[in-house]
Amino acid sequence: MTSDKPRETRRALTLRDVSEASGVSEMTVSRVLRNSGDVSASTRERVLEAARRLGYVPNKIAGALASQRVNLVAVIVPSLSNLVFPDVLSGISAELEETGLQPVFGVSNYSAEREEAVLYEMLSWRPTGVILAGLEHTDAARAMLRNAGIPIVEIMDVDGEPVDSVVGISHRRAGLAMARTIVKAGYRRIAFLGTKMPHDHRARKRMEGFEAGLAEAGLELVDREFYSGGSALKKGREMTEAVLSRNPDLDFLYYSNDMIGAGGLLWCLEQGIDVPGRLGLAGFNGVDLLEGLPKRLATMDACRHKIGRIAARIVSGRSESGQIGGERIELTPQIQLGDTIRQA
Amino acid sequence: MTSDKPRETRRALTLRDVSEASGVSEMTVSRVLRNSGDVSASTRERVLEAARRLGYVPNKIAGALASQRVNLVAVIVPSLSNLVFPDVLSGISAELEETGLQPVFGVSNYSAEREEAVLYEMLSWRPTGVILAGLEHTDAARAMLRNAGIPIVEIMDVDGEPVDSVVGISHRRAGLAMARTIVKAGYRRIAFLGTKMPHDHRARKRMEGFEAGLAEAGLELVDREFYSGGSALKKGREMTEAVLSRNPDLDFLYYSNDMIGAGGLLWCLEQGIDVPGRLGLAGFNGVDLLEGLPKRLATMDACRHKIGRIAARIVSGRSESGQIGGERIELTPQIQLGDTIRQA
DNA sequence: CTGAAAGCGCTAACAA
DNA sequence: TTGTTAGCGCTTTCAG
Numbered sequence: 001m002t003s004d005k006p007r008e009t010r011r012a013l014t015l016r017d018v019s020e021a022s023g024v025s026e027m028t029v030s031r032v033l034r035n036s037g038d039v040s041a042s043t044r045e046r047v048l049e050a051a052r053r054l055g056y057v058p059n060k061i062a063g064a065l066a067s068q069r070v071n072l073v074a075v076i077v078p079s080l081s082n083l084v085f086p087d088v089l090s091g092i093s094a095e096l097e098e099t100g101l102q103p104v105f106g107v108s109n110y111s112a113e114r115e116e117a118v119l120y121e122m123l124s125w126r127p128t129g130v131i132l133a134g135l136e137h138t139d140a141a142r143a144m145l146r147n148a149g150i151p152i153v154e155i156m157d158v159d160g161e162p163v164d165s166v167v168g169i170s171h172r173r174a175g176l177a178m179a180r181t182i183v184k185a186g187y188r189r190i191a192f193l194g195t196k197m198p199h200d201h202r203a204r205k206r207m208e209g210f211e212a213g214l215a216e217a218g219l220e221l222v223d224r225e226f227y228s229g230g231s232a233l234k235k236g237r238e239m240t241e242a243v244l245s246r247n248p249d250l251d252f253l254y255y256s257n258d259m260i261g262a263g264g265l266l267w268c269l270e271q272g273i274d275v276p277g278r279l280g281l282a283g284f285n286g287v288d289l290l291e292g293l294p295k296r297l298a299t300m301d302a303c304r305h306k307i308g309r310i311a312a313r314i315v316s317g318r319s320e321s322g323q324i325g326g327e328r329i330e331l332t333p334q335i336q337l338g339d340t341i342r343q344a
Numbered sequence: 345m346t347s348d349k350p351r352e353t354r355r356a357l358t359l360r361d362v363s364e365a366s367g368v369s370e371m372t373v374s375r376v377l378r379n380s381g382d383v384s385a386s387t388r389e390r391v392l393e394a395a396r397r398l399g400y401v402p403n404k405i406a407g408a409l410a411s412q413r414v415n416l417v418a419v420i421v422p423s424l425s426n427l428v429f430p431d432v433l434s435g436i437s438a439e440l441e442e443t444g445l446q447p448v449f450g451v452s453n454y455s456a457e458r459e460e461a462v463l464y465e466m467l468s469w470r471p472t473g474v475i476l477a478g479l480e481h482t483d484a485a486r487a488m489l490r491n492a493g494i495p496i497v498e499i500m501d502v503d504g505e506p507v508d509s510v511v512g513i514s515h516r517r518a519g520l521a522m523a524r525t526i527v528k529a530g531y532r533r534i535a536f537l538g539t540k541m542p543h544d545h546r547a548r549k550r551m552e553g554f555e556a557g558l559a560e561a562g563l564e565l566v567d568r569e570f571y572s573g574g575s576a577l578k579k580g581r582e583m584t585e586a587v588l589s590r591n592p593d594l595d596f597l598y599y600s601n602d603m604i605g606a607g608g609l610l611w612c613l614e615q616g617i618d619v620p621g622r623l624g625l626a627g628f629n630g631v632d633l634l635e636g637l638p639k640r641l642a643t644m645d646a647c648r649h650k651i652g653r654i655a656a657r658i659v660s661g662r663s664e665s666g667q668i669g670g671e672r673i674e675l676t677p678q679i680q681l682g683d684t685i686r687q688a
Numbered sequence: 689c690t691g692a693a694a695g696c697g698c699t700a701a702c703a704a
Numbered sequence: 705t706t707g708t709t710a711g712c713g714c715t716t717t718c719a720g
Binding site for chain 1: 356399401403404405407408415424425430431432434437448451464465467468469470487488491492493574575576577578579580581606612632633634635638
Binding site: 025028031037039040043067068 | 689695
């Protein structure tokens, strides 16, 4: 660069520049660039040629202000490093691709306050809709969502009161189903291993449902162990060792996610523990990773990609029901027994 | 909802509404809401109270148009399911947190054309800066970046010609260093296992550097194997089995990422292969996951989080060098020998 | 098929 | 400390 102020120097191009370069009115240039209205082929060509030559990039800020339309969909998830959320996001992206809508991602780090802040920021760009994980929000966030006057879709979880539409699974029922399966398979001395995060509501609901399922059979959790941070695989090992040394007679370990479950599985196999004969194991999520383990960990598919697609469809107004809001779609996750629950 | 048109009914609130509700001019309301200029404490209180009561959310579209300032930083990565990129994004988010800037993520799916489209879309929102992975872009994308008149930071890779600033590691040198280490450790019959994606330029550069390193010792790759799609862990197993059945006398496998390396490691251990005695293994990235494996896979840390932080710092104009653009920052990844390369 | 005028909701610059 | 005026760059609407 040779100029003194490399950044400030270059004024961004406007429609007017393209208009002057092509000898066509701003209005017509605008029409060409948006494929809106009828424009003669020759005019169209001249405009496109000029725009390309100049390297014109439209200013959507001005466009959005004038048209009161914004092709953005706000998406807020708790974390990106969870393996789970990238799947949801890819479902959303895939579905939105054909609609001209664009997802914009925000991360709340499992904090309701942070979520509120991110939401406020995103709503100030007047998106076409909002997709966010979970049903637990601050009161202020809820109020903002209600006042926004746009489609809101809460995803992943259906156990609670949605603001508008909701797409997900019942984590309570998921836990319940797993408990019943395990009991039916004959396991009796059962422990739960999960995240410590007080704000992982879905893991909490699974645990509650799980305990309810055990209670039906007159059982209680024999032990629990929680972790936070670090390599989940490693934590899975450590927690497994911890609970088994406290309670050597445990015969089942229910993990709140597949990663720690995988760690536990690896540890058990190294110890020569008979899985699933003497000890059964199960995780949650149905992540790809499990396919590469020595044994397939029992799990439940959380329907992540599908949830993303359906949510996106609702926001884009192409929901199958044709409904205009307030949809409630509960998917039913299937248990995959894998090789770590003995067959009844 | 009781109204007929639940969506269209509610007009979004404007500054004017807050102005009327508080009896303060729009301009002063604007000042309060932006903490700009001097406003008396009492006026300030009245305004905030009114804004809160009404549930006013500012319209950043109008604000950005008027002020010509946008607090958005465009970030484009090839994929979110790669484990690598969430780390970079978290580095960016963490660094931007205190600056008032907001990252906005886009995904290119390892396609230069898709990247160009996403970039065009994002630039049309006039962001404060752009951070994008890699140095390989379409000519059109490059032109847009140059014309944008904002800080551009290409990340992850420094082997090539940046548009403006660049922060990353040399994947060529990374491959080279690994080759030298391996040769020094006495391995001679070496294979490469990686992704098929023709657009994973960084993996390609690592392989090229790796081959150059082997060549220094008069060696060549004995075999190569590539995959695409599916569970990386599983693919790692399959590819490992494939190359070893083709060439049972191989004594080292270099994987283009840790996930397939982990799969290969698990497979080898199950087969009772002596690692690292008879067969050495190494991956790339230094992912958390490795800590939970039976043996620690040799790897190199790609400095992902740090790259994100530095890139964000450059965009926010708080770069350590104080330079105004055109920075070139090369980090040097360290080899972690782990338990899968024998010590010389 | 093309153009002119008005204004989207906010903020910079200036005035009081 | 507060208010007024004039746009930001585009699209809507309506007229030719």
